Amino acid sequence: METPYLTHITSEDFKYVYEPAEDSFLLLDALEADLSKLQSQQPAIxxxxxxxxxxxxxxxxKALPQTACFAIDINPRACDVTTRTAAKNGANLNVINMNLLxxxxxxxxxxxxxxxxxxxxxxxxxxSYDSTSDNPFNDNIIKSWAGGTDGRLIMDRVFDAMDTILTANGTAYILVIEENKPKEIIANMKTKGFCGSIVTERRIRGEHLFVIRFERVSHAQICKSAIK
Ligand SMILES: C[S@@+](CC[C@H](N)C(=O)[O-])C[C@H]1O[C@@H](n2cnc3c(N)ncnc32)[C@H](O)[C@@H]1O
Incomplete structure (x- = not known):
């Protein structure tokens, strides 16, 4: 997969919108490693x-041109930057300013x-985000990184809803760090019928990053064979 051009994004934008970093690129690497699997699944969404x-x-x-791709962010300025990134790189994207899904x-x-x-x-x-404040953009950057207890407050909402988010053979790629307790996440998700596999990990300054791929147990070869 080609890394998109980002030269249109200004330093002013990055005061309010998360600047791609090692975590972003690790997730991109994990998706690239799974690209042929994803292409063969011909995902609709x-x-x-x-x-x-x-x-x-x-x-x-760009890599899945037949797939309808949606970009969601709670931060309106992130939605604006995502729209510009898609346009700059000739990608067909539907961008929505929304809380999770x-x-x-x-x-x-x-x-x-x-x-x-x-x-x-x-x-x-x-x-702390107050949409009535004079400058809600300032508070929105906090939402890029603040994860609450164990860094899990926002991601747990997605884990809890995974069964109603994914299609029958859907796949999720979620980035976490050691402090989020990846093993506990994988064990919890197993009780909800999902098999989680760490597909890539990287240690960077002070952080141990993981990408976990989740599939329903019924569709995940590794979990199915582990259960037998
Ligand atoms: C760590 S940044 C990742 C940005 C980008 N995906 C990347 O990897 O470079 C997390 C993003 O999630 C967005 N976000 C946080 N809470 C959200 C929510 N409840 N609904 C939608 N987006 C949310 C933030 O605004 C931020 O853009």
């Missing part, structure tokens, strides 16, 4: 929650991508 600059979903939309019908997402706010913070930091 691919959705990234929290597209930020749009670097990931733009690359995916609140406006989506159930069980329509074939491929879900999420690099969530994963940093451990006090829970109150997450809900």
């Amino acid at each position: 691919c959705t990234e929650i929290g597209s930020g600059s749009g670097v990931i979903i733009t690359a995916v939309a 609140n406006g989506f019908r159930s069980n329509v997402v074939d491929v879900l991508i999420f690099n969530p706010p994963y940093v451990v913070t006090p829970d109150e930091e997450i809900d």
Whole structure:
């Protein structure tokens, strides 16, 4: 997959929108490694929650031209930057300013991508966003990284809803760090009928990053054979 051009994004934009970093590129690497699997599945709908600059979903939309790709972000400025990234790179994207997948019908997402706010913070930091404030953009950047207790507050909402998000043979790629307790996440998801596999991991300054791929146990070869 080609890394999209990002030269149109200004330093002013990056005051308010998450700047792609090692986590973004690790997730991109994981998707690239699975590209032929994804292409063979011919997904109808691919959705990234929290597209930020749009670097990931733009690359995916270019690599899967037959798939309807959606970019969702709670931060309106991230939606604007994602729209510009798609246009700059000639990608066909549907960009929606929305909280997680609140406006989506159930069980329509074939491929879900999420690099969530994963940093451990006090829970109150997450809900500090005040849409009536004079400059809501300032508070929105907090939503890029503030993850609450264990860094799990936002991602757990997605894990809890996974069964109603994914199609029968859908796949989710979620980035987490060690502090989010990846083994606990995988064990919890197994009780909900999902097989989680760490498909890639990387240690960077002070952080151990993982990408976990989730599939329904009924569709995941590794989990099926482990159960037998
Ligand atoms: C770590 S950044 C990832 C940005 C981009 N995907 C990347 O990898 O570079 C997390 C993104 O999630 C968005 N976000 C946080 N909470 C959200 C929510 N409840 N609904 C939708 N997007 C959310 C943030 O605005 C931010 O753009």
